[in-house]
Amino acid sequence: MIYKLRKALEKNRIESELFSTKDELIYSINNFLKPKVIVGVGDSKTLEQLGIYTLLRNSSCTFLDKYKPDITKKEKYELYRKNFSADLFISGINAITLEGKIFNLDGNGSRVAPIIFGPKKVFLICGTNKIVPNDEEAIYRIKNIAAPIDAKRLNKNTPCTKTGKCMNCKSLNKICNYYSIIQGQFDKQRIKVLLIEGEYGF
Numbered sequence: 001m002i003y004k005l006r007k008a009l010e011k012n013r014i015e016s017e018l019f020s021t022k023d024e025l026i027y028s029i030n031n032f033l034k035p036k037v038i039v040g041v042g043d044s045k046t047l048e049q050l051g052i053y054t055l056l057r058n059s060s061c062t063f064l065d066k067y068k069p070d071i072t073k074k075e076k077y078e079l080y081r082k083n084f085s086a087d088l089f090i091s092g093i094n095a096i097t098l099e100g101k102i103f104n105l106d107g108n109g110s111r112v113a114p115i116i117f118g119p120k121k122v123f124l125i126c127g128t129n130k131i132v133p134n135d136e137e138a139i140y141r142i143k144n145i146a147a148p149i150d151a152k153r154l155n156k157n158t159p160c161t162k163t164g165k166c167m168n169c170k171s172l173n174k175i176c177n178y179y180s181i182i183q184g185q186f187d188k189q190r191i192k193v194l195l196i197e198g199e200y201g202f
C-alpha cells in the first residue's frame, strides 16, 4: 500500500520519504534546522505528538512560534503572514489517497495557504493512519473523523461536536471553510511528504 502511494506521489511530482520511527523522522528534520533558517508551522496534532514544536523551540533556527505564551491576536496574525516567506513550513495533513492526492481542511486558511504557496520548502508529515484509497474516502475521513474531533478540540459550538460526524452546518463556528487538494506541483522539490508508520493525529 505504501509503495503504491509513493509511486502515485512521484507521478504527481511530489517527493516522499518513509520513516519507521519517530527518532528517524526527527533526525531527518533536524538536519534542516540551521541558524538563520526561518520555519513556520501549521496547527497539527501529529506535529505535537511527534515533538516537532519542541524540536523547533530547542533548535538554532528561527521558529515562527504561534504557540508562544501570551501571544496576542495581532502577533499571531503577523506570524501567519510571515509564514509565507519562511524557508520551511511544516504541517500535518487530513488525508492522503493512493492516487497521490493530499487533502486538507482549514478554518481560516493559515495552514493550507502557505502549504500551497510561499515558503521555499514544505514538509507534510503524515501517519499511515491517514492513507485512504480515493477522493471519496478522503472526504469521508475528514467529515466523519478529522473535522468533528478538531471542532471538539477547539471547543466549537457546532453540531458535529455532539454527533461525532459532519452535519454540513452553516454555523458561525464552522471550521470547514477551506478544502484543498494537492495533486501536483511545478517544483517537485518544494512539497515533500514525510510518511511515518503508525497512528498520528486524527
Ligand code: SF4
Pocket (backbone or CB within 6 Å): 143, 147, 148, 151, 158, 159, 160, 161, 165, 166, 167, 168, 169, 170, 171, 173, 174, 175, 176
Ligand atoms: S461543516 Fe460544521 S458540522 Fe460539518 S464537520 Fe464542519 S463544523 Fe462540523
